[in-house]
Amino acid sequence: MTANGELSPDTFAAFYELLKPFNKTGVDLKPETRFSEDLNFDSLVVMEFVATVEDRFDISVPMNILPDIATIQHLGLAVEKIVKAAKG
Amino acid sequence: MTTTPRRPTPTDNQTLPKVLGDFENLTAALDYAARGETGFNFYSARGELALTLPFRELRETAISHALRLSAAGIKPGERIALLAATSPQFLIHFFACQYAGVIPVPMPLPTAFGRREAYVAQIQNQIMSAKPRQAFGPVDFLPLLKEAADIGGLEQLGSYDEIATWPEGRGDVHRARPNDLSYIQYSSGSTRFPTGVCVTHDALMKNCAAMNHAVDNRPGERAVSWLPFFHDMGLVGFMLAVMAGQTSTDYLATEDFARRPLTWLRLMSENRGTMSFSPSFGYELCARRVQTMPEGSVGVDLSSWRIAGIGGEMIKPQVMKLFGETFKPYGFSDKAFCGSYGLAECVLGVSFSRPMTGMTLDHIAKDGLATHRATPLPDDGSHVGRTFVGCGVVIKGHKLEVRDIDDGHVLGEREIGRVFFSGPSVMTGYYNNPGATAEALIDGWLDTGDLGYWLGEQIVIVGRAKDMMIVNGRNVWPQDIEWTVEHMDDMRSGDSAAIVLVDAQGNEKPTILVQCRATKAEERAKLVADVKARVQDAVGILCDVVLVPARSLPKTTSGKLARGKAKTMFEAGEIQSLDAAA
Structure with missing residues (x-):
């Protein structure tokens, strides 16, 4: 997602909590932290984390956005958009 | 398909006797299966029944879509790329191609975060190899497909839903001869130089029949699958062979399996x-x-x-x-x-x-x-x-x-x-690739x-066999070296690639590329020493150990280490050692 804009502090805080058990590399989590390069997510971990995010926000994350998601910021903004759309 | 079904297709047909494949062609297999009540069922991520597609309905819809393809001027023998999502649309279009004599080429879906370029390149390479005129996929994926198509030379790109709006032509459906191509499968070869396996109706039906016999498919059989349709085990095993044995099959999308x-x-x-x-x-x-x-x-x-x-x-x-x-x-x-x-x-x-x-x-x-x-x-x-x-x-x-x-x-x-294999299931060759075909097929035998x-x-x-290393006249198994490394603490499957590099003097040097997550110099030095010692102990050869960034080693579509590619990329500097990069 090349979506611009700021991630809301609430969303980032939620991701911060969700990512704790996934943060095997022990990097400082920031909006610009990258899933592949910084957190070493492989495709199975990616899916496990997506499931966690879906459960937390009670949404469904479509697979077609995955290739555009590189950072926490990207995924967070996408989630915000999905949540907003779900509320109508 | 329009309403949410209450129950999946039954496990057994009421009266239609089970026939285990060996039909004249794939459409004959579906014609037969459509005489019963069994079929495909699609489940949501939470395991709820979302859609049913009885073989009868699959056949009817596929035929009407086949007549649309023909009416649109798509001729038998042409290729169509289909994005192989776990959806009724993919199955319907795959079979529509069969009834139109058109050759479908299933293409993969993205599975990872942030790998847009690699994914688009993979699709592009497959399109350039199979040269389809059209590509279709779920509407959500069209922007990605479009990116690949812009370079790949496609004439038309559309969503699965679009085809349903095309006018239906008149006439008969295509009857494939046994030696006609049924589809082209891009298997787990290199993503850069993909080789498409040509599968004829005869080979397909012979393999489906033989597999159904091997597992003793019988009344009461019910299949469940989350395997992707862009992989042979999902496409053939759990879409075509099950249908050729009239077996009801319940699907969970691959990404939903991976999630739950x-x-x-x-x-x-x-x-x-x-x-x-x-x-x-x-x-x-x-x-x-x-x-x-x-x-x-x-x-x-x-x-x-x-x-x-x-x-x-x-x-x-x-x-x-x-x-x-x-x-x-x-x-x-x-x-x-x-x-x-x-x-x-x-x-x-x-x-x-x-x-x-x-x-x-x-x-x-x-x-x-x-x-x-x-x-x-x-x-x-x-x-x-x-x-x-x-x-x-x-x-x-x-x-x-x-x-x-x-x-x-x-x-x-x-x-x-x-290991060599022969018999009616063996491919006729790789699509448009006589060189690769001649290497694989020798006197009617396939060199596996x-x-x-x-x-x-x-x-x-x-x-x-192709990856075998010869060190000082001794045959060494790269898998053995990798297995040893991956069973060390903090190592995972796919974290290492054992290859042979040739130095300027022509000396062969066995080398292990190891993905490293550690950032401190002393941790890295310790890892190099540990790997070297462990491999020498377990396999008996002294290897050079090169640390490379995490996730830098390439994998095949089925997730296996692409060892040959790792070597090529390392030699070309596309994978850099951590010391060199630092």
């Missing part, structure tokens, strides 16, 4: 599934997930599971044992484990264990490859060796040979050599490129 693996087992349980296949890692995911839960809390009954097939990669016996023990309290019988071997070049299946015999384990000496002999050892912990799993007996109507690596003579029991040995009537696969 236990949904697979819940489906098996609720629908009284009898047959499902997975690479070792699918079983591992489930076992791991359950171990973090209280005992007995999963609430599944796996006693109906008759064929728990294992294929698609080297079978990991310790993982399978873990699954068997974990799910024994849930009624799972480890006799259901069915080791198998196959490759897209033979449509899919080559050999299967006999149903309900469980895994055949063989513990052999580690120097097997060097000596070309699989010397049995007692598996009581007193000898360090390697345990392999029997991949079963060759399918009916086909032949397997194990041949000497050096002079090609046919080998006998426990002699390790190259795999190494194996006979254990009684079973073939045991031990690794890839």
Whole structure:
């Protein structure tokens, strides 16, 4: 997602909590932290984390956005958009 | 399909007798299956029934779409790329192509975060190889497809829903001859230079029939699958072969399985599934997930599971044992484990264990490859060796040979050599690639490129011949080196690639590329020393150890290490050592 804009502090805080058990590399989590390069997510971990995010926000994350998601910021903004759309 | 169905298609047909494949062509198989009540069912991520597609309805819709394709001027023999999502639309369009004589080329879906460029390049390369005029996919994926198509030279790009709005033509559906192509399958070869396997109707039907016989498909059979349709095990095993045996099949999308693996087992349980296949890692995911839960809390009954097939990669016996023990309290019988071997070049299946015999384990000496002999050892912990799993007996109507690596003579029991396969399932060649075809097909035999040995009537696969390393005149198994490295602390499967580099003086140097997550210099130095020592200890050769960034080693579409590609990329500087990059 090349979506611009700021991630809301609430969303980032939620991701911060969700990512704790996934943060095997022990990097400082920031909006610009990258899933592949910084957190070493492989495709199975990616899916496990997506499931966690879906459960937390009670949404469904479509697979077609995955290739555009590189950072926490990207995924967070996408989630915000999905949540907003779900509320109508 | 428009309303949410209350129940899935029945397991058995009321009156239609079961016929196990061997139809004249794929449309004849669907014509027959459509006379019954069985079919395909699609489940949501939470395991709820979302859609049913009885074979009868699949046939009707596919034929009407075939007439739309023909009316649009798409001619028999042309290729159409189809994005292989786990959706009714993919199945309908795949079969519509069959009824129109058009050749579908299933294409993969993205599975990882942030790899847009790599994914688009992969699609592009497949499009450039198969040269389809059209590509279709789910509407959500069209922007990605469009990016690939802009360079790949496609004439038309559309969503699956669009075709339904095209005007339907008149006339008869296409009747394929046995030697006509049914589809082109891009198997787990290089993503940069993809080779498309040409599958004819005859080869497909012969393989489907032989596989259905091998697993003893019978009344009461019900299949469950989460395997992707862009992989041969999903496409052939759980879409085409099941249909050719009129077997109702319940689908879970691959990404939903990856998110919630236990949904697979819940489906098996609720629908009284009898047959499902997975690479070792699918079983591992489930076992791991359950171990973090209280005992007995999963609430599944796996006693109906008759064929728990294992294929698609080297079978990991310790993982399978873990699954068997974990799910024994849930009624799972480890006799259901069915080791198998196959490759897209033979449509899919080559050999299967006999149903309900469980895994055949063989513990052999580690120097097997060097000596070309699989010397049995007692598996009581007193000898360090390697345990392999029997991949079963060759399918009916086909032949397997194990041949000497050096002079090609046919080998006998426990002699390790190259595995060759012949029979009606063997591909006619790679699409538009006579060079690669000539390398693979020799006098009607397919060189599988795999190494194996006979254990009684079973073939045991031990690794890839093409990647074999020769160090100081000794044959060394790269898999052995990698296995050793990956069983060290903090290492994972796919974290290393053992290759041979040639230095300026022409000296061959065995080298291990190791993915490194550590950032501190002293940790890195320790890792290099540890790997070197462990490999020397376990495999007996001194290797150079090069640390590379995490996730830099390439994988095939089926998730195996692309060792050859790793070597090429490293030599080309596309993978840099961490020291050089720093």
